[in-house]
Every structure is written in structure tokens, then in C-alpha cells.
Amino acid sequence: MELIDGNRIAAAIVAELKAEVAAVTGRKPCLALVRVGEDPASVSYVKKKEQTAAEIGIEGRLILPPVTITQAELLAEVDRLNADENVDGILVQSPLPAGLDEREIFGRIDPTKDVDGLHPLNLGKVAQDDDSGFAACTPSGVMELLARSGVDLRGRHVVVLGRSLLVGKPVALLALQKKAGANATVTICHSGTANLAALTRQADVLIAAIGRAEFVTADMVKPGAVVIDVGVSRVPDATRKSGYRLSGDVHFASVAPIAAKITPVPGGVGPMTVSMLMRNTVLAHRRRLASPPGSSRKSAP
Numbered sequence: 260m261e262l263i264d265g266n267r268i269a270a271a272i273v274a275e276l277k278a279e280v281a282a283v284t285g286r287k288p289c290l291a292l293v294r295v296g297e298d299p300a301s302v303s304y305v306k307k308k309e310q311t312a313a314e315i316g317i318e319g320r321l322i323l324p325p326v327t328i329t330q331a332e333l334l335a336e337v338d339r340l341n342a343d344e345n346v347d348g349i350l351v352q353s354p355l356p357a358g359l360d361e362r363e364i365f366g367r368i369d370p371t372k373d374v375d376g377l378h379p380l381n382l383g384k385v386a387q388d389d390d391s392g393f394a395a396c397t398p399s400g401v402m403e404l405l406a407r408s409g410v411d412l413r414g415r416h417v418v419v420l421g422r423s424l425l426v427g428k429p430v431a432l433l434a435l436q437k438k439a440g441a442n443a444t445v446t447i448c449h450s451g452t453a454n455l456a457a458l459t460r461q462a463d464v465l466i467a468a469i470g471r472a473e474f475v476t477a478d479m480v481k482p483g484a485v486v487i488d489v490g491v492s493r494v495p496d497a498t499r500k501s502g503y504r505l506s507g508d509v510h511f512a513s514v515a516p517i518a519a520k521i522t523p524v525p526g527g528v529g530p531m532t533v534s535m536l537m538r539n540t541v542l543a544h545r546r547r548l549a550s551p552p553g554s555s556r557k558s559a560p
């Protein structure tokens with residue numbers, strides 16, 4: 260069994276981006292990070308994004324509206340960032356507090372600044388094998404982990420557990436794309452799937468993204484499969500100071516011995532999500548400079 264080290268691969272990507280940004284002579288890339296309220300998980304995610312941006316040389320612009328912000332006010336904030344020519348990427352941290360309509364907010368972000376890849380136009384481009392948009396960060400992180408671990412999906416059976424717009428659907432679409440590194444045969448499973456274990460046992464590559472701690476056990480995995488664990492759940496653990504530990508969707512202790520390659524939780528997919536956000540931001544900046552607003556060339560995407 261080979262452990263796929265997301266921390267190491269993400270660090271390599273950050274180093275590559277740092278070198279790319281260092282070579283930028285003019286305005287550096289700028290990422291607006293919008294965090295509404297003080298949800299502890301969101302605070303720590305945004306902090307990590309801010310730190311990684313700073314490490315690369317990306318300007319991080321932190322916007323911290325109060326939890327009382329209205330939908331109209333948040334939309335107006337997005338409009339301001341859309342209109343700001345010095346902002347290349349906009350991230351609105353999910354989940355938003357109850358009462359705010361996330362879909363409408365994500366859909367309001369200028370697709371050329373949607374570095375989180377959650378705008379419907381960008382998801383549509385992924386479905387069209389069109390690289391001119393942005394793929395969502397966690398799914399593209401999974402693809403990058405596979406590529407950099409020497410796993411070519413061509414002709415292989417990829418089984419995705421979960422069909423969310425954030426992870427399951429886009430990762431299935433990316434694996435399905437008719438291009439190098441992809442070209443897989445894809446099955447998507449969800450809570451309505453019958454005979455789930457019979458399907459997962461057929462997977463050459465199993466991608467679990469359901470948010471159920473240790474759901475995938477050894478009897479559900481084909482020996483020699485590659486297992487990518489996207490799930491992150493907090494499991495009560497009295498031996499920890501925090502009172503919990505993080506667990507993936509895969510029962511690591513029983514699955515790791517039979518897998519060819521496997522990601523740990525934490526330290527697998529998680530770090531990749533942040534590095535893909537940074538890669539998208541650097542890409543957005545490059546595209547913006549190549550095709551500034553008001554130029555005669557059609558701006559991407």
C-alpha cells in the first residue's frame with residue numbers, strides 16, 4: 260500500500276505557484292475572501308487560505324461582514340468585488356449563515372472571478388470538457404492528487420460515493436472528461452443507490468465523498484483499488500484534548516492493507532483544496548492580464 264501524501268503534493272503546488280507569482284512584474288494576483296459571521300470552522304478555513312495566499316505572494320483581501328448581513332447587502336458586496344479591476348478571484352466561504360441563499364450568492368460572482376468554481380457556468384464548462392472556466396477546488400484537487408501519484412484513469416472504473424454539487428458531481432464529470440488523465444468509466448452512488456457495496460467493489464478507483472465517518476469498510480473495496488477519501492467528520496474521542504478526532508468516509512485501518520494507494524484523513528484531499536484555490540486565482544490573474552476588461556478580445560471564460 261502506498262500512502263498518497265496530500266500535504267507533500269499541495270506543498271509542491273504552492274512552491275510552483277510561488278515561483279510563478281514571483282516572476283510577475285506588475286500587479287500581483289488578488290483574492291477576495293468573504294467570510295460572514297464567526298463560524299469556527301469557517302474562521303480556520305479562511306485563515307488557512309489567507310496564509311497560503313500570503314506565502315505564494317497573492318494579495319488576500321479579507322472581507323468580514325457580520326452575521327446580520329442581509330442577502331441584498333451580500334449581493335451588493337459581491338457586485339462591488341465583481342466591478343473591482345484589481346480583484347482576480349472571489350471566494351465566499353461556505354456554509355453561509357441560515358437565511359442567506361448560497362446558490363444565489365455563488366451565482367452572482369463574475370464567472371471569470373469564480374475561483375471556487377461554484378458558478379453554474381463553470382460547472383457547465385466542466386461538463387463540456389471546456390478548460391476556459393474554473394473547476395471546483397476539491398474535485399480538481401482529487402484529480403491532481405491522482406495525476407501526481409501516477410494514477411491514469413483512462414479506461415478504469417471510477418466509483419464516486421456522493422452526488423453533491425460541491426464534490427460528487429464535479430469530480431465524476433472531471434474523471435469522465437475525454438482528455439489525458441481522465442477518460443474513466445464513471446459510476447455515481449448516493450443515498451438512493453441499491454446494492455452499494457456491489458458497485459464499490461467494482462471500483463478501480465473509489466472516491467468517497469459522503470460525510471459518513473468510516474462508512475467504507477474493507478468488504479466494500481476491491482483489493483488493489485486506489486481509494487480517495489474526501490470525507491471529513493468529527494468523531495467524539497475522549498482521549499483527545501479537543502474531545503474529537505477527524506475521520507474520513509473510509510475505515511482506514513481495514514481498507515489501507517488491501518488498497519494499492521490511499522489518502523489519509525487528515526493530510527490527503529484537504530490540503531489540495533486550498534492549493535487548487537490558489538492555482539485558480541493565479542490562473543484568473545493571468546487571464547485578466549491577457550484580456551483586461553474593456554479590451555476588444557473576448558474575456559475568458
Ligand SMILES: NC(=O)c1ccc[n+]([C@@H]2O[C@H](COP(=O)([O-])OP(=O)(O)OC[C@H]3O[C@@H](n4cnc5c(N)ncnc54)[C@H](OP(=O)(O)O)[C@@H]3O)[C@@H](O)[C@H]2O)c1
Pocket residue numbers: 397420421422423424425426427448449450451452455468469470471489490491492528529530532
Ligand atoms: N477535504 C476537503 O477539502 C473537503 C471539501 C468538501 C467536502 N469535504 C467533505 O466531504 C464530505 C462530502 O461533502 P459534500 O459537501 O459533498 O456533502 P453533502 O452535500 O452532504 O453530500 C453528501 C452526498 O453523499 C450522499 N450520501 C450520504 N449518505 C450516504 C449513504 N449512506 N450512502 C450513499 N450515499 C450517501 C448523499 O446522497 P443524497 O444526494 O442522496 O442525499 C449526497 O449526495 C463531507 O464529509 C465534507 O466535510 C471535504
